[in-house]
Amino acid sequence: MVQCPSCARPCEPRLTCPECGAPLGVELDLFAALDLPRRLALDPRELERIYHEAGRRIHPDRFATATPAVRQASLKSTALLTRSYRTLRDPVSRGRYWLELAGEKLAENNKRVPSELAELVFEVQEQLGELREAHNGSANALGAAIKTRRAELEGLVTTTQEELERNFARWDDGAGERQGLVNELKSALSKIAYLRTLTRDVDRALDSATAN
Amino acid sequence: MSRIFGIDLGTTNSLIAVMEGERPQIVADPGTGNPLLPSVVAITPAGEVFVGERAIAMEPHLTVERDGRMHAIGFEGGEAGAVVRSVKRYMGLGGNEVAAEDRHRYSFADFTGPVVRFAIGKRTFTPSQISAEILRALKARAEAALGETVERVVVTVPAYFNDGQRQATKDAGRLAGLDVVRLVNEPTAASLAYGLHQMAEGRVAVYDLGGGTFDISILNVKGGIFEVLATNGDTHLGGDDFDRLLVDLLLADLPPELRLDRHIWNSARLAAEAAKKRLSDRDEAEMSLKLPDREVHKTITRAEFERIADALAGRSLERCRMALADAELRAADVDAVVLVGGSTRMPLVRRRVAELFEREPLCSLDPDHVVALGAAVQAGVLMGSRGDMLLLDVVPLSLGIETMGGVMERLIHRNTTIPTSVTEGFTTAVDNQTHVDIHVVQGERELAADCRSLARFKLGPIELQPAGLPRVEVTFLIDANGILNVTARDQRTGREHSVDIKPSYGLTDEEIERMLEESIDLGEQDLEQRMLIVARNDAAQLLGALTKQLEEYGSLIQAEERAQVEKCASRLEGARNGTDRAYISALVEELNQLTTPFAERIMDYAIGRALEKKSVEELS
Numbered sequence: 001m002v003q004c005p006s007c008a009r010p011c012e013p014r015l016t017c018p019e020c021g022a023p024l025g026v027e028l029d030l031f032a033a034l035d036l037p038r039r040l041a042l043d044p045r046e047l048e049r050i051y052h053e054a055g056r057r058i059h060p061d062r063f064a065t066a067t068p069a070v071r072q073a074s075l076k077s078t079a080l081l082t083r084s085y086r087t088l089r090d091p092v093s094r095g096r097y098w099l100e101l102a103g104e105k106l107a108e109n110n111k112r113v114p115s116e117l118a119e120l121v122f123e124v125q126e127q128l129g130e131l132r133e134a135h136n137g138s139a140n141a142l143g144a145a146i147k148t149r150r151a152e153l154e155g156l157v158t159t160t161q162e163e164l165e166r167n168f169a170r171w172d173d174g175a176g177e178r179q180g181l182v183n184e185l186k187s188a189l190s191k192i193a194y195l196r197t198l199t200r201d202v203d204r205a206l207d208s209a210t211a212n
Numbered sequence: 213m214s215r216i217f218g219i220d221l222g223t224t225n226s227l228i229a230v231m232e233g234e235r236p237q238i239v240a241d242p243g244t245g246n247p248l249l250p251s252v253v254a255i256t257p258a259g260e261v262f263v264g265e266r267a268i269a270m271e272p273h274l275t276v277e278r279d280g281r282m283h284a285i286g287f288e289g290g291e292a293g294a295v296v297r298s299v300k301r302y303m304g305l306g307g308n309e310v311a312a313e314d315r316h317r318y319s320f321a322d323f324t325g326p327v328v329r330f331a332i333g334k335r336t337f338t339p340s341q342i343s344a345e346i347l348r349a350l351k352a353r354a355e356a357a358l359g360e361t362v363e364r365v366v367v368t369v370p371a372y373f374n375d376g377q378r379q380a381t382k383d384a385g386r387l388a389g390l391d392v393v394r395l396v397n398e399p400t401a402a403s404l405a406y407g408l409h410q411m412a413e414g415r416v417a418v419y420d421l422g423g424g425t426f427d428i429s430i431l432n433v434k435g436g437i438f439e440v441l442a443t444n445g446d447t448h449l450g451g452d453d454f455d456r457l458l459v460d461l462l463l464a465d466l467p468p469e470l471r472l473d474r475h476i477w478n479s480a481r482l483a484a485e486a487a488k489k490r491l492s493d494r495d496e497a498e499m500s501l502k503l504p505d506r507e508v509h510k511t512i513t514r515a516e517f518e519r520i521a522d523a524l525a526g527r528s529l530e531r532c533r534m535a536l537a538d539a540e541l542r543a544a545d546v547d548a549v550v551l552v553g554g555s556t557r558m559p560l561v562r563r564r565v566a567e568l569f570e571r572e573p574l575c576s577l578d579p580d581h582v583v584a585l586g587a588a589v590q591a592g593v594l595m596g597s598r599g600d601m602l603l604l605d606v607v608p609l610s611l612g613i614e615t616m617g618g619v620m621e622r623l624i625h626r627n628t629t630i631p632t633s634v635t636e637g638f639t640t641a642v643d644n645q646t647h648v649d650i651h652v653v654q655g656e657r658e659l660a661a662d663c664r665s666l667a668r669f670k671l672g673p674i675e676l677q678p679a680g681l682p683r684v685e686v687t688f689l690i691d692a693n694g695i696l697n698v699t700a701r702d703q704r705t706g707r708e709h710s711v712d713i714k715p716s717y718g719l720t721d722e723e724i725e726r727m728l729e730e731s732i733d734l735g736e737q738d739l740e741q742r743m744l745i746v747a748r749n750d751a752a753q754l755l756g757a758l759t760k761q762l763e764e765y766g767s768l769i770q771a772e773e774r775a776q777v778e779k780c781a782s783r784l785e786g787a788r789n790g791t792d793r794a795y796i797s798a799l800v801e802e803l804n805q806l807t808t809p810f811a812e813r814i815m816d817y818a819i820g821r822a823l824e825k826k827s828v829e830e831l832s
Contacts, residue, residue, distance in 0.1 A: 052435070
């Protein structure tokens with residue numbers, strides 16, 4: 001139990017006091033902060049609605065003339081709310097966070113290339129290397145080829161993400177073999193994280209090529 | 213409680229505004245009617261301070277007197293007193309961060325300290341102290357115009373201001389005796405002023421090119437919630453830079469030592485600024501400068517000006533593209549573009565912005581007023597009168613810590629909605645280590661040394677333990693003003709660690725305290741100003757009460773007595789907006805005495821009525 005900084009009533013740790021509606025300023029897991037069950041599949045529109053509605057009630061701008069304790073609680077709770085929304089809005093960071101809560105550790109670094117991507121990664125890195133060496137004339141043609149590659153990478157991210165969200169729904173419905181499903185989630189998340197890093201490398205290479 | 217006012221503390225001009233009912237209203241100078249206060253501060257060798265038009269008159273410049281001779285007048289800086297303009301350019305900067313082209317413009321105390329200091333007369337002044345004078349002048353203006361005290365304010369800052377620049381702005385408020393309830397980003401404030409909350413849902417780009425700073429913010433507006441998606445900018449790009457192009461052109465043929473002369477430079481700047489403004493509605497402008505031994509004339513066409521200024525406009529557009537990329541939008545996805553800042557009057561700027569976003573920008577509100585109006589709207593939100601509106605702003609630059617090998621580890625990414633926080637665990641590297649040093653930096657570069665240092669602090673004392681065992685959790689919290697707060701907790705004991713932060717730039721709390729004391733010592737003219745305001749407030753209150761009493765209790769006053777009271781009241785009415793404080797006070801005193809018997813009769817009457825009422829109630 002925590003004490004509400006506004007009305008001093010003892011209450012369960014939640015985002016706001018059930019009695020007076022003031023923010024409690026306590027740390028919560030990110031699902032609890034948005035008053036959501038720990039589900040993997042979430043509707044982004046619904047998430048935004050909850051975020052805006054809670055934001056309107058607890059934002060520090062609503063407590064500009066309140067006591068320092070209430071202001072501090074509002075600041076902490078709003079920071080928590082923002083973090084929850086940002087983490088859960090993106091299926092990839094949501095999946096990672098969910099696995100963390102479930103005690104499943106995802107490899108920290110994305111250095112190890114997922115085996116099914118090995119060939120693609122090799123080709124892309126080779127092209128990027130050529131682009132860095134290239135002079136004005138050949139750079140244009142190479143740049144165009146790399147832009148096609150970039151679109152290909154993005155397409156791959158999209159399909160992997162769709163697969164991820166299908167598995168989210170399967171998990172929530174209790175379908176499929178549990179540990180096998182968790183492993184599939186983990187592999188899809190690593191794959192997306194790796195593809196995102198690779199896309200960023202491509203963008204950086206293209207940027208410096210146009211800058212020169 | 214007093215109302216909250218909105219202040220636009222601009223590079224070139226500053227304004228103060230307040231909500232009047234449903235609408236924000238700029239408070240103009242009661243004497244001149246001018247809504248803008250030029251952000252120019254003159255300090256005499258004796259330490260007297262002048263702000264606005266009077267300060268401009270003291271700027272160093274060349275003039276031809278009636279005797280036909282050329283005179284260099286005004287304060288040159290240093291011992292002779294100085295006139296500081298565009299002080300916002302220097303806010304939050306360390307001594308070594310003053311741009312090369314700015315170094316010759318003023319006398320600085322040194323180029324090494326954590327804060328820029330102007331050497332003026334026998335003292336030094338930080339940018340926060342100079343900005344405080346502008347804030348004080350705005351406060352006095354509103355108090356004189358409205359007869360109420362100004363204590364709490366919302367102050368706007370460029371969205372791209374870093375932590376140090378924001379802190380320096382808050383310090384300025386404190387030095388001016390104001391409670392800065394909230395800092396709001398200028399483009400975000402502007403979007404509030406445009407009443408875009410009536411928009412069901414849409415994406416808005418706010419392009420804000422002011423006197424010294426440039427901001428671009430991309431917002432999503434939905435049901436009264438203004439959510440900033442991305443912001444970008446350049447805190448050293450503005451109208452001043454366009455002026456300098458013309459100054460360079462005008463002075464091109466002079467020998468270098470004359471070009472750096474402050475009288476000549478400033479006279480050239482005035483001519484350049486005027487020419488720039490003329491080129492906004494004409495095709496050609498002439499700049500001329502009279503020097504003791506010669507006259508310099510230059511004619512410039514709009515096409516020529518646009519050719520040399522195009523690179524500056526291009527710099528702002530590059531920033532727009534970066535903001536769009538961060539918001540994951542294309543230019544065509546933007547539903548409305550809003551222009552803010554006096555520099556958006558330049559046709560070149562309007563054209564380039566329209567081209568980029570493929571639509572005509574909105575500019576129905578005066579670009580010089582829109583930020584102050586928005587600040588007043590936000591003040592209304594804070595006072596609780598606008599429960600339907602909410603601003604969700606972002607942090608403009610990533611925040612992180614220096615890790616092994618000098619690499620910057622990002623803890624909070626740029627364009628994260630604020631307030632936001634992140635908690636990071638720290639431990640020791642060697643056995644029995646008692647302290648952990650943490651270096652907080654802000655910026656987008658990979659190496660901490662290339663980012664801007666915000667602060668250093670020591671965690672500890674930590675209990676003596678083998679390396680890697682202690683766990684200290686540090687929470688980095690960025691508040692709604694975009695300012696960093698740090699707290700630390702020992703994970704094992706749950707004990708809060710005190711965090712003694714040493715800011716890399718800017719002022720420490722002790723320094724601000726000292727400056728506050730100094731300003732009280734120097735505040736003679738302030739005191740007189742304050743007493744005048746108090747006298748005016750007394751007069752307004754007395755006259756207001758008297759009018760009501762005469763209306764309600766007219767039967768309690770004799771015709772002859774009434775005539776006497778009204779005569780005195782009308783004299784006070786005439787005097788109360790003047791500046792003769794002693795006269796106003798004397799009349800207040802006189803009117804008080806004259807109306808005392810009347811007031812006593814009202815009191816007796818009211819008590820009698822209350823007793824009557826009570827006895828009736830007791831009976832029933």
